[in-house]
Amino acid sequence: MKLTARLRPIAFIAVLLVAWQVAVSRHPAYILPGPWGVIGGIVDLVRHGFLVKYVVASLFRVTWGFSLAAVLAIPLGLTIGWYRRAEMALNPLVQVFRPISPLAWIPLAILWFGVGDASSIFLIFLGCFFPLLLTSINAVRNIPSVYINAGRNFGLGPADLIYRVFYPAVVPQLLVGLRITLGVAWLVVVAAEMIAVDSGLGFLIVDARNAGNRYDLVLAGMVIIGLIGLLLDTAMRSLEKIRSLRWAYSED
Amino acid sequence: MAVSETIGALPGMGTKLQVEKLYVAFARDNKTIPVLQDINLGVSAGQFVCVVGPSGCGKSTLLNVMGGFLTPTSGSVKIDGEVVRGPDPRRVFVFQERGVFPWLTVEGNIGFGLFKLPAAERKQRIAHYIEMVGLQGFEEAYPSELSGGMKQRLEVARALAVNPDMLYLDEPFGALDSITRHIMRGELLRIWEAERKTIVFVTHDIDEAVQLADRVVVLSARPAVVQEIVNIDIAHPREISSPRYLELRDGILQQIGLACKI
Numbered sequence: 001m002k003l004t005a006r007l008r009p010i011a012f013i014a015v016l017l018v019a020w021q022v023a024v025s026r027h028p029a030y031i032l033p034g035p036w037g038v039i040g041g042i043v044d045l046v047r048h049g050f051l052v053k054y055v056v057a058s059l060f061r062v063t064w065g066f067s068l069a070a071v072l073a074i075p076l077g078l079t080i081g082w083y084r085r086a087e088m089a090l091n092p093l094v095q096v097f098r099p100i101s102p103l104a105w106i107p108l109a110i111l112w113f114g115v116g117d118a119s120s121i122f123l124i125f126l127g128c129f130f131p132l133l134l135t136s137i138n139a140v141r142n143i144p145s146v147y148i149n150a151g152r153n154f155g156l157g158p159a160d161l162i163y164r165v166f167y168p169a170v171v172p173q174l175l176v177g178l179r180i181t182l183g184v185a186w187l188v189v190v191a192a193e194m195i196a197v198d199s200g201l202g203f204l205i206v207d208a209r210n211a212g213n214r215y216d217l218v219l220a221g222m223v224i225i226g227l228i229g230l231l232l233d234t235a236m237r238s239l240e241k242i243r244s245l246r247w248a249y250s251e252d
Numbered sequence: 253m254a255v256s257e258t259i260g261a262l263p264g265m266g267t268k269l270q271v272e273k274l275y276v277a278f279a280r281d282n283k284t285i286p287v288l289q290d291i292n293l294g295v296s297a298g299q300f301v302c303v304v305g306p307s308g309c310g311k312s313t314l315l316n317v318m319g320g321f322l323t324p325t326s327g328s329v330k331i332d333g334e335v336v337r338g339p340d341p342r343r344v345f346v347f348q349e350r351g352v353f354p355w356l357t358v359e360g361n362i363g364f365g366l367f368k369l370p371a372a373e374r375k376q377r378i379a380h381y382i383e384m385v386g387l388q389g390f391e392e393a394y395p396s397e398l399s400g401g402m403k404q405r406l407e408v409a410r411a412l413a414v415n416p417d418m419l420y421l422d423e424p425f426g427a428l429d430s431i432t433r434h435i436m437r438g439e440l441l442r443i444w445e446a447e448r449k450t451i452v453f454v455t456h457d458i459d460e461a462v463q464l465a466d467r468v469v470v471l472s473a474r475p476a477v478v479q480e481i482v483n484i485d486i487a488h489p490r491e492i493s494s495p496r497y498l499e500l501r502d503g504i505l506q507q508i509g510l511a512c513k514i
Contacts (some may be wrong), residue, residue, distance in 0.1 A: 149347075
């Protein structure tokens, strides 16, 4: 029973792949490579050493952009959330910047940082910073006041209050925010690499098209982006399974 | 009608808590809204006092001032002759069961306030209070795995573990179903008789007040004044269908302006 439930999605994907291959081979005009061609593309990439090189390049940028955003946005957001006045002062500014797609910053990023790692890291940073800032502000504002009052009642000083009440109360919400933001970072890196650098999975896709219409490599790139995105999300999700954090995701 | 006119504590016992000329007002939309007006009240050590009054009258505000979470506009709350200036582990607040920390286990919650004790003593205290509130076997459980009544017991245990002189309970059983509430009242009385803490218990349930308290403080509608203090002169365990019980309860219902008939 459980096994069949697990096999069902795999079987479904297998059927789709066969249908895709059949459709491609029967269609006269070349509009899409078949799954076999895509596998061939991936093998090509591995053989030339591009796959590892490009995956590492993309992950390197995501790691930096995402980490910088987390390190700056979380403490800032927690502080802003705690001080109501700071929130009221900064909120309009955040609300104006937030809806601007990080991709709109590409010209400025290239002007300021040139073509290279720095500008794509900057774009990923922008894509992560505002969502993380808002998550952190909300995480603080959602701490029920009874937890803070109970902490104070038991004689906790400011440092203990932060460590033993404030921190455990916000961590679950921050983890959700980090997971969603890492997904955003992975979306932004591909777009950034199409324009602002000459390596990485985004660059692979543009380059494969420009340098000879290698659509098998375009699709190979897309498949790898999808798989790595899935892996990143699964890794972040596994953090939510930690027993002392599970309270936040189960009940009310 | 045998209602007491006493404002101060009962004679012959040490006064634990003294509320003097307490006045609390909140500012809202540029207006000052008085919530508590000239509250005077004394509670003796070891006494169980219930505060009742109509919804929104300021019962919880009074308790928050007593607990040190709220500064009065004027007047004072003194405990053992000392003015209350902030929350203090010697007097612990029990919220509705929502006050337990969901990220800590039963043991972690009970041990929360014991961080200054050596590990061995902490462990022994935790075990003692787990047994007192009947949570054996749930030491490693998280609050989300407990029922409402168990969470409430956990919170009482967490409060008692730091060995306070006083407990403030703010409608602690308000969110429980009526059967659990009934059981919890019995448990609280048992614990109170064992530990003899001074208890101030806010409730909107007049039956609950008459079942539990030595004295019931009846507050008026906002801005609240002490309308009446009723001594409940029935020994525990109380017969809740006895004429005296009904007389006292109906007296309080009338004080609040409710008819005894529905």
